[in-house]
Amino acid sequence: MRELATAYARNLPGLDTHSLMSGLDATLTFMPMGDRDGAYDPEHRVVLINSRVRPERQRFTLAHEISHALLLGDDDLLSDLHDAYEGERLEQVIETLCNVGAAAILMPDALIDEMLARFGPSGRALAELARRADVSASSALYALAERTAAPVLYAVCAVARLEAEPGEERSSEKALTVRASAGSPGVKYSLRAGTVIPEDHPVAVALDTRLPMTQESYVPFRSGRRMPAYVDAFPERQRVLVSFALMPRAAKGGENSEPGV
Numbered sequence: 001m002r003e004l005a006t007a008y009a010r011n012l013p014g015l016d017t018h019s020l021m022s023g024l025d026a027t028l029t030f031m032p033m034g035d036r037d038g039a040y041d042p043e044h045r046v047v048l049i050n051s052r053v054r055p056e057r058q059r060f061t062l063a064h065e066i067s068h069a070l071l072l073g074d075d076d077l078l079s080d081l082h083d084a085y086e087g088e089r090l091e092q093v094i095e096t097l098c099n100v101g102a103a104a105i106l107m108p109d110a111l112i113d114e115m116l117a118r119f120g121p122s123g124r125a126l127a128e129l130a131r132r133a134d135v136s137a138s139s140a141l142y143a144l145a146e147r148t149a150a151p152v153l154y155a156v157c158a159v160a161r162l163e164a165e166p167g168e169e170r171s172s173e174k175a176l177t178v179r180a181s182a183g184s185p186g187v188k189y190s191l192r193a194g195t196v197i198p199e200d201h202p203v204a205v206a207l208d209t210r211l212p213m214t215q216e217s218y219v220p221f222r223s224g225r226r227m228p229a230y231v232d233a234f235p236e237r238q239r240v241l242v243s244f245a246l247m248p249r250a251a252k253g254g255e256n257s258e259p260g261v
């Protein structure tokens with residue numbers, strides 16, 4: 001899927017909406033689609049995109065639906081998939097593959113490598129990749145993590161309402177929490193979504209001051225465990241894009257390590 005998508009993207013004149021469609025013999029229609037993001041209709045060769053969702057999400061969906069079309073056009077890959085999976089599992093695998101394809105179309109390896117070369121494996125690199133590829137920070141997060149050689153944990157953090165206590169209908173408390181996180185290959189940990197960032201942590205300071213913070217600090221695991229890490233926190237609007245460069249020893253993991261989820 002990645003090869004298919006990469007080959008497709010390589011032949012496009014650009015990565016704007018019009019250019020993205022130019023490799024496909026299909027028309028593009030935007031319309032309200034309820035809670036669906038989009039669809040590809042191979043019979044009528046139409047890509048449908050929900051016009052009511054955020055533009056960056058529409059963009060990822062477009063690349064996802066193009067991946068569906070690419071997959072349907074590859075008989076070998078399709079028959080391999082049908083041999084290996086069936087029913088609901090097959091549907092899930094296809095959806096996952098089309099997300100892989102979408103990421104490969106919108107974030108070519110060369111772009112990710114350029115961001116890593118210019119900014120290092122940092123929160124800043126994550127922000128720049130999301131901006132350049134015009135995708136959500138969460139989409140950029142996984143693609144960047146995958147191509148990062150050093151042991152690094154990336155996270156997108158934002159202020160969110162805390163989970164309600166039992167008996168409480170809706171929590172009134174808000175806090176800076178992890179929205180999404182991903183580690184580079186070999187990093188076994190991840191920060192669970194909803195993990196609260198302590199108020200004195202550089203990530204919280206970056207959000208308060210609107211200034212990027214780069215310093216030795218720690219990964220604030222939900223369990224309370226603090227793993228030493230070099231932190232780069234890049235504030236952007238109401239969120240902070242973060243990299244935790246794990247120290248050589250911590251990166252290997254010990255018996256008390258918090259497993260990834």
Ligand SMILES: [Zn+2]
Nearest residue numbers: 064068095098
């Ligand atoms: Zn799909």
